[in-house]
Amino acid sequence: MSGVWGHSGNIEPMFQSATAEAVEERLQRPRGWNRRNSLPYTLVFLIVAYLGVFILFPIAQQFLTSFSNNVVGVDKVTWVGLRNYERLFEDDDFWFAVQVTFTYMVFVVAGAVSLGLVAALLLNRKFRGRNLARSAIAVPWAFPEISAVLVFLWMCNPTFGVLNIFARLFPGIDANLNWLSDPNLAMPLVIALSIWKAFPFTFLVILAALQAIPREIYEAAEVDGANPLQALRHITIPEITPTLLLMAVLMSIFSFKQFTLIWLTTGGGPYGGITETLVLRIYQTAFRFFDLAYGATLGVSGFVIVLGLTLLFVYAQQRQDRARRR
Amino acid sequence: MNRPGNGLLLPRSLSMGRRDFLKRTAAAGFAAALATPALAQNAKIKIPLVSWMWNEPGRGDAWRAILAKFHAEQSDVFIEEAGAPFNEFTNNMLIQSQSGKINGALFHTTPDLVVRLLRGGHLEPLQDIVDKLGIGDKLSAAHDHLRIDGKVHGLDIVTVKFGLLYNSAMFEKAGLGAPASVEEWVETSTALTKSPDQFGIYSPHLMSEPGDFWFILQQWAVMFDGVWAEGRKPQVNTAPVIEGLKLFKTMYDKAMPKGTDTATANQMYANGRIGQQLIVSAAVNIWSSSGPDIYPSLRSVVPPGPSGKAITRIHPICVNAHASDDEKAAAKLFVEWLYKPENYQELMERCLDVVPPYPEAIRQEYLDKQFWAEGYLAGKSITPLEIMGDYIFFNQEFGNVVMDKFSEVLVANRPVEDAMADAQQELEKASERLFEGFTL
The missing domain is CATH 1.10.3720.10 (MetI-like)
Structure with a gap:
């Protein structure tokens, strides 16, 4: 029962075995990425990626643009501070x-x-x-x-x-x-x-x-x-x-x-x-x-x-x- | 280790049995199937023509027919439809230009958009086409603002010119003739008005339709030989502009359906409930399909007023300066083909246009049949650049100041002189900001 993916196919352990043996076995497993742990991160990543691309990036871009002289087709865009x-x-x-x-x-x-x-x-x-x-x-x-x-x-x-x-x-x-x-x-x-x-x-x-x-x-x-x-x-x-x-x-x-x-x-x-x-x-x-x-x-x-x-x-x-x- | 066969000495490795033959044929067929689309793609350069016109019933069909003719006559270049409806088109193009490159080797532009794209370095010079076709000295003056160092960077595909388009049946019924002077115009417009059933004239006047409002309002001052700005100096408080706006106010009070939006007014015009519109020639195309009852009665005169001038705007076709050399060559091939008299004549006839970019681009026989075109052809052309000066780059912002102040005249009866004095002051103040560091 070792290896990064070793335990993932085993349905039994998490809540059923309260035995010391099972606990010990679980403690001995290498820490790291596994399928069960990855799910929340995957879900969060999707949300964060969505927010990042469609919400945060435009907001950041808007803040940056507000410090420029960006008038379309008139002059080169330069920073103008405040x-x-x-x-x-x-x-x-x-x-x-x-x-x-x-x-x-x-x-x-x-x-x-x-x-x-x-x-x-x-x-x-x-x-x-x-x-x-x-x-x-x-x-x-x-x-x-x-x-x-x-x-x-x-x-x-x-x-x-x-x-x-x-x-x-x-x-x-x-x-x-x-x-x-x-x-x-x-x-x-x-x-x-x-x-x-x-x-x-x-x-x-x-x-x-x-x-x-x-x-x-x-x-x-x-x-x-x-x-x-x-x-x-x-x-x-x-x-x-x-x-x-x-x-x-x-x-x-x-x-x-x-x-x-x-x-x-x-x-x-x-x-x-x-x-x-x-x-x-x-x-x-x-x-x-x-x-x-x-x-x-x-x-x-x-x-x-x-x-x-x-x-x-x-x-x-x-x-x-x-x-x-x- | 050769063996004879059919008089040819074939290496053993090249001879094949039935099974080998079938295998190899199948493999070759499979490879050919894979390669076919690629070969087809390589056979022609495909470039998009980015335009809003694909969404316009009359013009879209006309352009499709022209492209079909082009594709039938040659097989090197294939042009595809691309773009967005008119309301989104300018924004789409500007957003692309902000990113540094516009998609598409070939695009149509509007009078406002083209000057910004030209300044942004997005347009390829087309002077070589003009020179090749020998139309350099014949090209309409409306192209002048598209020149840098004498080289034209866009070629007109539809000229829109102002005229007074009136419903002759309504005039005849009321025993009236076409107006020849400002006084006559006010009289006939008033006589035609029987509110709320019938009105003498319509001109957009709502702040919720700023594009239409400003587009047509500019012509009212031009009728009195007014310009809205000279260089960087606004001229909105000058006598000709004031005269034009006073005339608008008179018509608004006496002969317009007040507070009516353009779509409703157009419907009323099509139903014979509005007698006249100060409108551009390209719009007549709309009435031919959406107003079949009034279309035969439509006639035009030069916009009444001492100047006899009519604003003339061109909508150029342009080649993208940032496209690849092959794409640019393909795009230019099409523009050159389009600008040959026989092809351009067909485009004009299909679009029901009457103002050509150079004299040979229209057939006299066709023009003679356009019973509504007389006034459009007779007006003296004046370009947006001539009436807006350097504010051509800030046309909408300029217009917004004027419209805002003029609306006070319309709905709150403020004197035109006072309102325009305020507008002049506001525009002069704005010019300091707008032209700071601005060089042409």
Whole structure:
């Protein structure tokens, strides 16, 4: 029973033999590579290789590019140190894009999570057609973004869009509204579309969390005389808070990265970058203006912001867990 | 140890029995089977033609037919289809150019892309082909920005030139004629508009479609003899540019379906709900297939305006400077063949194009049949280089500043002069960054 591969065909040893002889025999085996030991490393290697090639390498490349003057087809690429970062800090458009991004993110997260919560609470109750309602509510999530935007654009068309038919029913509105071309309406409309698209996901996850709350807790509360609102406040919400936090984190990241809905509806306009989030700015800079270096610098700033947000939420969750244990 | 046989003295080792014969024949057959693909491959040099046109119904078919003709006439070079749809094409090419080498010996380019590839040293000079064909002094002026030291580095395969393309049936129904002046143009456009069913004109104006918006907006200033930049000096606050933008605003207010995207507008145009578009000649190909009802009614005039000028852009075919010598020779063989009058004429006719790169590249009989082409041919050509100066390298970034400020004019009624004064200031500030260390 010696040699590197010697024991591998032997099914018996690992847990069955507790005899001193078997233990001794195992100890005497040469340390080294064997098939049983190699499996975890192989599996880990695959994951690490995937992450390395498709995630870490591009991130590293982006960091490197941000220290260059890489503008496609204009000059030879040279290192410029921190010049792009100096430009970033002095760039008013960048700071405005950050502001727009956070505005968009806060409203989308608040809207998607609260709407998802309300829908989940309603559809967690028993009534006829509940399953159909649950399926129907998930439709926006499954709807392709491009198709959703096209329909939305037609609805918002200032000349023959259906929204104006409803708008003109309101007193004081006697001319067609410009909707997506109106600086006051563009951002709320984009946010509304984003919430409509995102809330079914929060709804499904929150619904799953609600169904995991033991029925007995509610029965005990009922025996103690708690009304439904008190049960919601003291049982339901605390029980699903970790899920709500998780949804807030995920929705923050999703909304931070949102590109398609905003680009196709307003392109960052109607003017002055009113709806231009950081992701749109990155795209414009790198792929329309071909300034890869500054695009990469903006990308690094986005990476730092998302990382900061994620760490903040992780910290909040840990703190909450500790408080609950106490 | 020889023995006679059929009058030949064969060494014993070469004589064979039936079994040997079968064995050797089988071995030879097997070897031949293995070698056949290699022989076929060696028989022709295969090179890809990287283009977005394969994905365009009319043009893709035209190019396939041209390649089939080329393959039928010679057997040394075989050209394969390669590339990506238009929306991804430029990015794909630029990403490849960043890695140092573009894949493919032969590729089509866009007006914006070609200047970057030229600057990046990716393009092989094609002057030898031009000289050989004797078309050096006949080549359109639109090729001038593709010259380095007098040598042209790309040859046009489709020229797109602006004109006012209108639906003559709609005009006749309204008792109107083609506009000959700016004033007439505003009047006819207004008269044709019966919102929300019918509109006089459409021009892209949404920030969500920056490519289309800027592409066509440039022509509005050119109608008044405006240029957007001279060298490194932006000219967006000059009188001709302001005039052009004011005209756009007037049309937007009086005759355009506001807030409508280009795809919807094109559908409306095809359905006879929009009367005119300021659009390039190459787009007419689309209406011949997707708008059969309006196609017979299409006519063009020179874009109305005192200058009579029309922006003319060429889309060159280029040979990759980093390809192997054999590949470059093969690619040049094709370009030379394509640029012979009889082949280029066929390409133009199949693509329904009307602006040739040199006079003999189009047949007069064909041109006479293009009832819609008159305005496109009559306009005085002006190239992107002439209207954008050194900003030709930063065309989209420049355009974004203009469009952003001009959108305020359109949707917030800001005076054009104020908006363009801001744009001028912003562009001048940007020029310091853009041209730092930049040499042509």
